[in-house]
Amino acid sequence: MLRLRGREYGPDESLVMAIVNRTPDSFYDRGATWDDAPAFERVRRVVAEGADIVDIGGIKAAPGAEIDADEEKRRVVDFVAAVREEFPDLVISVDTWRASVGRAVCEAGADLLNDAWGGHDPGLAEVAAEYGAALVCTHTGGVTPRTRPHRVHYDDVVRDAIDATVALAERAVALGVDPASAIIDPAHDFGKNTWHSLELTRRLDEMTATGWPVLVSLSNKDFVGETLGLPVGERLTGTLAATAVCAWHGAQIHRVHEVARTRQVLDMVASIRGVRPPARTVRGLA
């Protein structure tokens, strides 16, 4: 069971988490929502398209100019507060590894802390517990935030991802995070090469078998690009194919750039799995 902002979701309900970057330099949108007005427009659009969660981030994942905590807060805290005011029921996530930023956004109305760098700052889980927020526990292989993988290797990347994320989730629960709000994420491409991300996708059922809600973040990532030999901007089809496989294996939250098309894929997979009735069936039944 998954609980976000007081609402409970059964294991067969899938959620779309829409990425909203408050950065001038993220790889996919290259600063399209750096300013307030377009960022708000994006929130409104993804909500209209059926996003269940918005994930607001102030620092791009890739290496780049140092962004300190004060600058990160300037980028996200007031924006979180404004989104909260306009969308009282929307689940708001913030993508940050810093406890101080986590505290500020929880004060501003965030419900979920997306710790994309795998517990780098142990204080972040404590903040989640203190504010009754949900927490995404990711696997990075222990790397430093904003570094690229270099010759990383694992005995078994899936085992490593399960062990690391479950340990983080158990720690969070021990600190007071609601067990239904501790989410695990294998973190495709983070501390991984393309082979690792493909294997995590292929064997995601092993991760969902742990019983913790699983989030996947696949959207337009390099493992899709390397697999198909395509640059950023031409990876949607590959992203959606990987999304379908992860949904089939039971991933519950899908962090994406393209909301409407992801929703279609998730609905289609849910109906194939037999947990969602088709929209309208007449063929052969009249």
Add this chain to the structure above:
Amino acid sequence: MIVATAVCPHPPLLLRELTGSRDAAADLRAACEKAVAELLAADPDTVVVVGGADTSAEDVRGRVPVRSFGGTGERVPPREALPLSLAVARRLLDSAGCRAPVEMTAVAWDAGAEETAALGRRIAARPGRVALLVMGDGGACRGEKAPGHLDERTFEVDGAVRTALETGDPAALTGLDPDLAAELLIAGRAAFQVMAHAAGPGQRARLLYDDDPFGVLYLVALWRPGHTPEA
């Protein structure tokens, strides 16, 4: 003595599990439920159901094999499965909370005039208050996208069935040509002819539904004998 007769079609669509979240057959199902409710309001001692099937059989028992058409429910073993027409009737009667004993009769799609007449007369001769539920569809060749594609001849034949059900005219039903009806995929032909022989002339009739949203003519009708006092 037949105290009331209802006619309903029997597409799988009437099983709610099969129509998806945006129920494609809500209005048709509502009309059928209304007809069955009125049938049961005639306070019958017995409900007799007649519906088409591959072979004729009396006192047919079984369960509704929804899963054989779709969905994710329990599978019903073939020997326990009602034929579609009787399965839809079973569902409609259950939905209406029918408490009267129900007897189901399957009439072969290709049953001839003698068989349908004999069966109709047997039902008419039953003692007690009998409510007759007739499961039958009109033609399935009513458009380019209809199950049987378009056959222009269907409009005249279907029109005759519609008029007969609307006006309570058994003779028009007994006059249907089995071979032509089979070509037009009029699944209700045999059941309609049993009904005509069972109910006899002098019916007060009402049509509750008359449309072909998916290329098949669905008719929902109620007949009451003109001379029978209300229950």
